[in-house]
Amino acid sequence: MRILFVCLGNICRSPLAHGVFEHVADEMGLKVVVDSAGTGGWHVGNPPDPRSVHVAADHGIDVTGQRARRFVVEDFSRFDLILGMDESNVATIGAMAADETAATVGLFMRHVLGRTDNVPDPYYGGDDGFEACYRMIRAGAEALGTRLASGIDKPPRS
Numbered sequence: 074m075r076i077l078f079v080c081l082g083n084i085c086r087s088p089l090a091h092g093v094f095e096h097v098a099d100e101m102g103l104k105v106v107v108d109s110a111g112t113g114g115w116h117v118g119n120p121p122d123p124r125s126v127h128v129a130a131d132h133g134i135d136v137t138g139q140r141a142r143r144f145v146v147e148d149f150s151r152f153d154l155i156l157g158m159d160e161s162n163v164a165t166i167g168a169m170a171a172d173e174t175a176a177t178v179g180l181f182m183r184h185v186l187g188r189t190d191n192v193p194d195p196y197y198g199g200d201d202g203f204e205a206c207y208r209m210i211r212a213g214a215e216a217l218g219t220r221l222a223s224g225i226d227k228p229p230r231s
């Protein structure tokens with residue numbers, strides 16, 4: 074199963090989701106390929122925002138090895154599940170999709186927990202916004218792990 078987390082800059086939310094889900098999947102013994110990308114290109118090649126690095130480290134997760142990249146159309150065939158952190162990310166990805174894409178594209182919290190909330194963009198706020206993001210992402214990552222372990226999310230047959 075190949076899972077891609079997408080946000081705007083690929084330096085705050087999706088790198089956290091990438092690191093947290095890898096950690097959760099490892100703890101659950103799930104075989105997954107995980108990556109993250111941004112719909113915007115401003116930070117390509119940069120490591121995650123120091124505030125994401127710190128909040129991840131506070132919870133025992135190292136995201137320092139990640140580098141930002143931009144979402145590309147090839148990601149539709151490279152990943153089975155593409156999860157946007159907010160509705161605007163999902164809309165941007167959706168507009169890039171060809172008619173026939175095998176990948177499932179959706180809003181992270183809706184797909185995994187049936188919740189309609191966006192993971193709010195913490196970039197212009199304070200450290201507490203990053204902790205709030207971490208908590209949402211952690212809950213979503215655990216729910217995603219449970220879905221994969223129980224076979225709810227499956228790679229497409231092809």
Ligand code: 4NP
Pocket residue numbers: 080081082083084085086087111115194195196
């Ligand atoms: P992210 O946060 O989408 O969670 O990585 C942002 C990072 C940078 C910018 C916006 C959002 N920016 O405008 O540079």
